[in-house]
Structure formats: structure tokens, C-alpha cells
Amino acid sequence: MKKAVLITIGDEILSGNTIDTNSNFIATQLKNIGFKVVQIFTISDEIETIKKTLKSAFEIGDLVITTGGLGPTKDDKTKKAFAEFFNDTLVSDAETLEHLRQLLIKRNREHLFDINLLQADILSKSKVFQNHNGTAPSLMVEENGKIAICLPGVPYEVKPLIKNQIIPFLQEKFEQNFIVSRIISVVNFPESLLSETIESWELALPENISLSYLPIANRVKLRLTALGKNEEILNQELDGEISKLRPLIQNHIISESGDSIEEILRDLLISKKLTISTAESCTGGELSRLITSVSGSSYYFLGGICTYQTQKKTEILGVSEKLVQEKTVVSEEVAQAMSLGGQKLFKTDISLSTTGVAGPNSDEFESEVGTVFYSIRVQNFEKTFKLYLPHLERKDFMNFVSMKVLQDLIEILIREKI
Amino acid sequence: MKKAVLITIGDEILSGNTIDTNSNFIATQLKNIGFKVVQIFTISDEIETIKKTLKSAFEIGDLVITTGGLGPTKDDKTKKAFAEFFNDTLVSDAETLEHLRQLLIKRNREHLFDINLLQADILSKSKVFQNHNGTAPSLMVEENGKIAICLPGVPYEVKPLIKNQIIPFLQEKFEQNFIVSRIISVVNFPESLLSETIESWELALPENISLSYLPIANRVKLRLTALGKNEEILNQELDGEISKLRPLIQNHIISESGDSIEEILRDLLISKKLTISTAESCTGGELSRLITSVSGSSYYFLGGICTYQTQKKTEILGVSEKLVQEKTVVSEEVAQAMSLGGQKLFKTDISLSTTGVAGPNSDEFESEVGTVFYSIRVQNFEKTFKLYLPHLERKDFMNFVSMKVLQDLIEILIREKI
Numbered sequence: 001m002k003k004a005v006l007i008t009i010g011d012e013i014l015s016g017n018t019i020d021t022n023s024n025f026i027a028t029q030l031k032n033i034g035f036k037v038v039q040i041f042t043i044s045d046e047i048e049t050i051k052k053t054l055k056s057a058f059e060i061g062d063l064v065i066t067t068g069g070l071g072p073t074k075d076d077k078t079k080k081a082f083a084e085f086f087n088d089t090l091v092s093d094a095e096t097l098e099h100l101r102q103l104l105i106k107r108n109r110e111h112l113f114d115i116n117l118l119q120a121d122i123l124s125k126s127k128v129f130q131n132h133n134g135t136a137p138s139l140m141v142e143e144n145g146k147i148a149i150c151l152p153g154v155p156y157e158v159k160p161l162i163k164n165q166i167i168p169f170l171q172e173k174f175e176q177n178f179i180v181s182r183i184i185s186v187v188n189f190p191e192s193l194l195s196e197t198i199e200s201w202e203l204a205l206p207e208n209i210s211l212s213y214l215p216i217a218n219r220v221k222l223r224l225t226a227l228g229k230n231e232e233i234l235n236q237e238l239d240g241e242i243s244k245l246r247p248l249i250q251n252h253i254i255s256e257s258g259d260s261i262e263e264i265l266r267d268l269l270i271s272k273k274l275t276i277s278t279a280e281s282c283t284g285g286e287l288s289r290l291i292t293s294v295s296g297s298s299y300y301f302l303g304g305i306c307t308y309q310t311q312k313k314t315e316i317l318g319v320s321e322k323l324v325q326e327k328t329v330v331s332e333e334v335a336q337a338m339s340l341g342g343q344k345l346f347k348t349d350i351s352l353s354t355t356g357v358a359g360p361n362s363d364e365f366e367s368e369v370g371t372v373f374y375s376i377r378v379q380n381f382e383k384t385f386k387l388y389l390p391h392l393e394r395k396d397f398m399n400f401v402s403m404k405v406l407q408d409l410i411e412i413l414i415r416e417k418i
Numbered sequence: 419m420k421k422a423v424l425i426t427i428g429d430e431i432l433s434g435n436t437i438d439t440n441s442n443f444i445a446t447q448l449k450n451i452g453f454k455v456v457q458i459f460t461i462s463d464e465i466e467t468i469k470k471t472l473k474s475a476f477e478i479g480d481l482v483i484t485t486g487g488l489g490p491t492k493d494d495k496t497k498k499a500f501a502e503f504f505n506d507t508l509v510s511d512a513e514t515l516e517h518l519r520q521l522l523i524k525r526n527r528e529h530l531f532d533i534n535l536l537q538a539d540i541l542s543k544s545k546v547f548q549n550h551n552g553t554a555p556s557l558m559v560e561e562n563g564k565i566a567i568c569l570p571g572v573p574y575e576v577k578p579l580i581k582n583q584i585i586p587f588l589q590e591k592f593e594q595n596f597i598v599s600r601i602i603s604v605v606n607f608p609e610s611l612l613s614e615t616i617e618s619w620e621l622a623l624p625e626n627i628s629l630s631y632l633p634i635a636n637r638v639k640l641r642l643t644a645l646g647k648n649e650e651i652l653n654q655e656l657d658g659e660i661s662k663l664r665p666l667i668q669n670h671i672i673s674e675s676g677d678s679i680e681e682i683l684r685d686l687l688i689s690k691k692l693t694i695s696t697a698e699s700c701t702g703g704e705l706s707r708l709i710t711s712v713s714g715s716s717y718y719f720l721g722g723i724c725t726y727q728t729q730k731k732t733e734i735l736g737v738s739e740k741l742v743q744e745k746t747v748v749s750e751e752v753a754q755a756m757s758l759g760g761q762k763l764f765k766t767d768i769s770l771s772t773t774g775v776a777g778p779n780s781d782e783f784e785s786e787v788g789t790v791f792y793s794i795r796v797q798n799f800e801k802t803f804k805l806y807l808p809h810l811e812r813k814d815f816m817n818f819v820s821m822k823v824l825q826d827l828i829e830i831l832i833r834e835k836i
Contacts, residue, residue, distance in 0.1 A: 028433075
């Protein structure tokens with residue numbers, strides 16, 4: 001397997017202002033064509049640091065991809081560092097300049113500024129990947145059989161460049177081994193206990209198959225990755241190992257295919273022909289966002305409502321005012337009434353509801369911050385759950401609860417044989 | 419300013435399975451107490467790699483913080499690498515063991531497994547920060563005036579450890595300079611043009627004040643950071659520089675205080691005493707999630723509805739069937755009817771609506787993928803916008819559109835003097 005090293009350039013990541021999502025995307029894409037990312041450097045935008053890091057990166061990798069530091073402003077120095085590192089000079093490229101001019105015309109800007117002109121400068125020995133969504137082109141330099149590629153930093157620009165141009169280029173350039181991986185989603189099984197349970201199976205895995213544990217919310221994803229010359233044989237090997245694993249943890253497996261909870265749910269709902277809706281409060285829309293974040297969700301998701309204000313729960317979902325006064329808004333009973341109201345409003349098989357306090361402040365009933373009730377209704381079946389998550393920050397709380405609701409729904413759909 | 423280096427350990431980041439959000443959080447927290455993160459290494463879970471990286475990190479930083487590689491499973495090797503690097507031995511710590519025992523009892527698990535016991539091993543010369551949300555403790559080692567701290571990898575465990583224990587510890591340990599920063603949010607101003615416009619102002623900034631550009635969606639955040647001994651003087655200096663900047667870009671500034679669009683919106687809505695609701699389609703709940711992701715949003719956000727299926731737009735929002743047939747569901751007219759329906763349903767001052775196609779597949783009207791109309795209604799004022807974003811992936815599309823809706827709302831609230 002060829003080794004890749006990523007270099008993320010720019011102070012916005014180091015200062016904590018921006019989360020680096022590019023590395024994640026690039027690593028996933030590279031994995032599919034047989035490159036393993038062995039290290040990621042996140043560095044500041046200084047020529048000497050960039051050059052020093054390029055040197056370290058080439059010591060461990062066959063392919064080096066940088067993101068960031070190509071913008072037009074003063075703090076962007078990647079291209080200069082590349083030129084110095086590769087003993088090359090920067091020259092203005094007519095084709096890139098024309099591409100840039102067309103792009104700016106599309107954006108209703110006829111005038112090119114001096115700093116825009118500089119963006120058409122390329123290393124004399126580089127190959128250019130034109131950027132259709134921004135002004136900085138991507139450049140590729142090859143030396144001693146190793147490759148360096150620099151990309152802009154904006155994720156919206158990086159993704160299409162990687163997917164449509166760089167991956168096809170690398171695929172053609174290198175002929176790689178096949179990689180096949182499978183993800184087994186395990187729930188209600190603490191990582192340490194799981195590890196003890198499957199230890200002897202893990203130790204007996206053949207050398208070309210590796211296992212990793214990926215805990216996410218309270219699910220553990222076991223990823224098996226197989227490497228070899230023949231795709232069919234790899235699939236057979238994985239089938240064999242998984243059939244040995246299955247009896248050890250059977251009741252805890254919720255999926256052997258999907259990766260994210262949303263994808264697992266999609267496959268289940270489509271195969272069972274069930275429709276779904278949401279009636280949220282404390283999750284603020286995160287639950288419906290998660291469900292709709294996968295393509296195909298319009299086949300089963302009919303709609304969602306977020307009744308944030310207590311009065312809206314009464315007006316729109318028909319939760320009785322008396323019930324709210326008696327039980328308070330963060331209660332099992334209100335969660336149940338909300339999911340019933342949602343099911344009626346959207347006319348769906350499945351209805352999910354959440355009511356709780358994300359914090360940091362409490363509600364008008366002084367409910368305890370971090371408490372949440374959620375109700376899962378599948379046709380006539382209903383089950384209510386309670387969670388207490390006082391240590392989670394607001395956004396994490398909204399996300400964790402929503403993930404857990406979907407995970408419990410999946411378990412119900414599997415266990416209750418609906 | 420003291421220098422910090424972060425090391426993220428574990429294959430789940432390198433493989434592209436997990437996005438590293440810990441570094442972002444830690445960098446932000448460290449910045450507040452005067453530490454600048456100068457580099458981040460993301461490495462695999464191998465003892466030799468960890469030791470080599472610790473060495474590189476100590477060459478450039480005064481403080482080294484690692485995350486990951488402390489779990490109970492076989493692929494976690496950080497603690498061993500720390501012991502070897504610091505020529506120390508691992509010893510079982512009675513206090514940590516007792517803490518672990520209590521934690522597992524709370525989780526209804528009375529029995530400690532062998533691999534759980536190992537989690538109570540600490541370096542003999544380390545200080546322990548007990549982990550209240552997981553089984554791996556955080557350890558601190560001091561050598562030659564420099565400090566190394568290892569943390570688990572799970573974000574829900576990292577955040578409280580950093581916030582409640584590590585930051586207070588570092589604050590007491592080091593007496594640092596004051597750091598004051600301001601964020602100016604600029605819209606409708608391409609980065610290159612902005613940079614040209616404020617170049618001479620930027621060049622004239624005093625040495626202790628630095629400027630960085632943070633483009634996010636189609637807003638640019640200008641961050642001014644001042645460093646010095648006296649907080650009051652720093653604030654005066656920043657006020658002075660900002661008052662020189664203001665006339666250069668006045669019409670493009672939407673905020674001089676808030677950081678995120680959601681926070682800027684919160685401050686505006688609370689000060690203007692306006693309520694808000696959402697009527698979404700293609701954004702799938704992301705718009706209401708964004709609004710509710712900041713604390714205090716329950717003061718102005720009354721609720722949101724996501725009518726994903728076309729029929730629900732008619733049934734719940736009162737969008738006429740005839741209009742949908744005539745104009746198609748992704749149209750200016752349907753966006754307007756949706757925001758009107760939302761305003762009536764939730765009885766709010768402001769109503770926002772979105773209708774579009776996130777892709778990758780089109781809808782029943784074969785609308786072009788990436789097209790979206792959104793309507794912003796503030797009392798009797800209404801304005802409709804169109805975006806065409808065919809290159810964005812589904813989740814990015816939902817997020818970009820929602821950010822843009824809120825940004826345009828902020829502009830309307832400021833410009834229209836509502």
C-alpha cells in the first residue's frame with residue numbers, strides 16, 4: 001500500500017477558528033484507491049516551516065498533498081515554498097490566467113487585480129489542475145518518482161478538485177492493490193468488554209486483514225480492511241472472518257454494511273417500506289437534519305416539526321396544556337404525546353420525538369439541564385427513553401441525543417421484527 | 419506567547435473515519451490563556467512514531483498535548499510510549515483504580531476486566547487528572563520546564579478534562595501575557611478585493627497586533643489579535659485600529675462582536691425583540707439546528723417545520739396545490755408561500771423558508787440539482803433569493819444555504835432598519 005502524507009497549511013486551523021475537514025475527505029478518497037495516509041502535519045503559513053515539513057513528509061510518504069496557503073492575501077505562502085523546495089521558478093501561465101479571467105467574469109467581476117494575476121503563477125515544471133470553484137489552481141510536481149500536490153484550503157474547492165481531477169490522475173499513474181473493507185456496527189457492548197470477547201478471533205486474523213475499533217456515540221464500529229491482488233478473493237476472506245465473528249457478538253450487531261447511522265436507517269426504511277417524521281424540541285432540528293443528510297431520504301422522510309416553545313407543542317402537536325402543567329414539559333408523558341401528535345400531523349408509520357434541556361440554562365419548569373426524554377413510535381408500538389447528559393456542550397448534546405434516537409429506532413426495527 | 423504543540427494519535431483520523439474536532443477545541447481554549455498552537459501532528463498509534471513525534475514536538479513547543487491512544491484495546495499505545503520517552507515506568511495507581519471502580523459501578527458494571535485494570539496504570543512521576551466521563555485518565559509529566567499531557571481521544575471526555583482541569587492547571591502554572599481579540603464580520607467583499615482595500619491599514623498595524631483572514635461561506639472574518647501586559651490598553655489599541663478600518667469597508671461590516679452567524683443573529687434578535695420561525699424543505703432541519711445551536715435561542719426561536727414531502731407543504735403550510743403545479747416546487751413563488759405559511763403557523767415576526775434540490779438526485783419536477791430559492795419575511799417585508807450550488811455535496815449544501823439565509827437576514831435587519 002502506498003503511503004501518503006497530508007500537510008494542512010494555515011493559521012486558521014492552528015488558532016482553533018476552523019475545523020480541518022479537508023484531511024478527512026482526502027484520506028477517505030485516497031483509501032479507496034489504495035493510498036494509506038500515514039501522517040498529517042498541520043503547520044503555519046511560513047515558507048521555512050513549509051519547506052521543512054515537505055522534507056519530513058517526503059521521508060515517510062510517496063505522495064504529499066498540501067491544502068491551504070494558496071489564497072491571494074499576504075499570509076499565503078505555499079507556492080513560494082514549493083518553488084524553493086523544488087528549485088523551480090514561478091512563471092505566469094497563460095491557460096490558468098484565461099481560466100481565472102473566465103471565472104471572475106462569471107462572478108460579474110471584469111477587473112483583475114494585481115493579486116489575482118499572481119494566482120496564475122505556477123511552478124515551471126508543474127502540472128495544473130484548474131479550479132472551477134475558486135481562484136487558486138492546484139499544482140502537481142513529480143520528482144524521483146514521488147509526487148507533491150498543492151491544493152487551496154476551502155473545502156468547497158478541495159472536494160471537487162480531489163474527486164474529479166486528482167483521484168483519476170493518481171489512479172492512472174499508480175496501479176494499486178485492491179482494498180476491501182467492511183464495517184460491523186456493534187451496540188450496547190462497552191469497548192473493553194467487546195475487545196475481551198473477540199480477542200482470540202482478532203489474534204487469528206490473517207496478516208492481510210486488519211481490524212480497527214471506532215467508537216462513536218455509544219456504538220462501536222469494527223472495521224475490517226483486507227488488502228490483496230484479487231477483489232473476489234478478498235471478499236470471500238472477509239465473509240469467512242465475519243461469519244466466525246458473528247456468533248460471538250450476534251445480539252449486538254445492528255449492521256454489517258452501512259457506515260453511518262443515517263445510512264443504516266435508510267437501508268432499513270427503504271427495505272421495510274416505512275415512512276418517518278420527527279417532532280423535536282431540545283434537538284432543535286438536528287434529528288431531521290441527520291435523517292435528511294443522506295441522499296434518498298425523500299423516499300421515507302415526509303417532514304419534521306420543531307416545537308421549541310411549549311405553547312407550540314399544544315397548538316400544533318395537540319399536547320394537552322393540562323399534561324404539560326402536571327408532568328412538566330420535559331417528561332415521559334409529553335414525549336409520548338409529541339410523537340403521537342407528529343404521527344398524526346405527518347401521517348407516517350414512524351414518529352420520533354425529543355423533549356429536554358440542552359443547557360446551559362434550564363427551562364420555565366426548572367428541569368435539570370442535560371435531561372432528555374424521547375419517544376419512538378412505530379405504527380402502534382411505542383417506547384420512551386430517558387437520557388441524562390449534563391456534561392455535554394449544547395451542540396454535542398443535540399447531536400448525541402439525535403444519534404441515540406436513530407440508533408434505538410434501528411434496534412427496535414430489528415428486534416421487534418417490524 | 420508560549421508555544422503549544424498538539425499530537426493527535428490514532429488511525430481513525432488518518433483513515434478518514436473521524437474528523438479531528440479535539441484540536442480545534444484545545445487550540446481555542448489554549449489561545450484564551452496565552453498559548454499559541456504552532457503545529458499539530460496527526461500520527462498513527464505506534465510506539466516508535468509517538469516517541470519520535472514527542473521529540474519533534476518538544477523541539478518547537480513548551481507544552482505538548484496528545485489526544486488518543488489511551489483506550490483499553492490493543493491498538494492504544496500512548497502510555498507506553500510516554501513511559502519510554504520519559505525513562506519512566508508504569509505503576510498501578512490506587513486512587514485512579516478507585517476512581518475507575520466508582521465510574522464503572524455508576525454504569526452498572528461491577529466487574530473490572532484485566533484491561534480495565536491496566537487503565538489505572540500511570541507514569542510514576544506523572545500527575546493525574548481523573549476522567550469523569552470515561553475510563554482513561556489524563557496524565558501530566560514535567561521535564562526541564564516543559565510539560566507533556568496525554569488525554570483520551572473521545573471529544574466528550576476531552577472537553578471537560580481540558581476546560582475544568584487542564585486549563586486551570588496551566589493558568590496557575592504559567593503567568594501569561596494578556597491576549598485580546600476582536601472579530602469583524604465582512605460580507606459581499608471578495609477576499610482579494612478586501613485585501614487590496616485595507617492593505618495600507620494592515621501594513622500600519624503596530625507589531626503587537628496581528629490580522630488574519632478567515633473566509634467562511636461567503637463571509638470573511640477579520641480577526642485582530644493584540645498581545646501585551648495590560649488588558650485595558652490592549653482594548654484601547656484595538657478600538658483605535660478598528661475605528662480606522664471602519665470607514666474603508668463600512669457598508670460591508672455586519673458585526674464587530676459576534677463570531678458565528680448564529681451568535682450575531684442572537685444578539686440582533688434579542689436587542690430588537692423579534693421572534694423567528696423556519697419553514698424548511700431542502701435544508702432538512704439544518705436551518706433550525708443552526709439557530710438553536712446557541713444558548714438563549716429559546717427567547718426568540720418559537721419553532722420550525724420541515725415539509726420535505728411536497729404534499730406536506732400544501733397540508734401544513736397552506737401552499738396551494740395549483741401554485742406548486744404551475745410554478746414547480748422549487749420556485750420563487752413556493753418559497754414565498756412557505757415563509758407566509760410558516761409565519762402564520764408559528765405566529766412569529768420573522769419567517770424563513772427554503773425550497774431546493776440538494777442532490778445528488780432531482781425531485782419529481784426534475785428541478786436542477788443545486789438550485790434553491792429562499793424567502794425571508796420580517797413582519798410585512800419580504801425578499802426572495804436564489805442560489806445555484808451544483809458543486810456542493812449534500813451536507814455542505816444544506817449547511818451553506820442555511821448559513822447564507824441567516825447572513826442575508828442579518829443584512830436585512832441592519833440595512834432595512836427593522
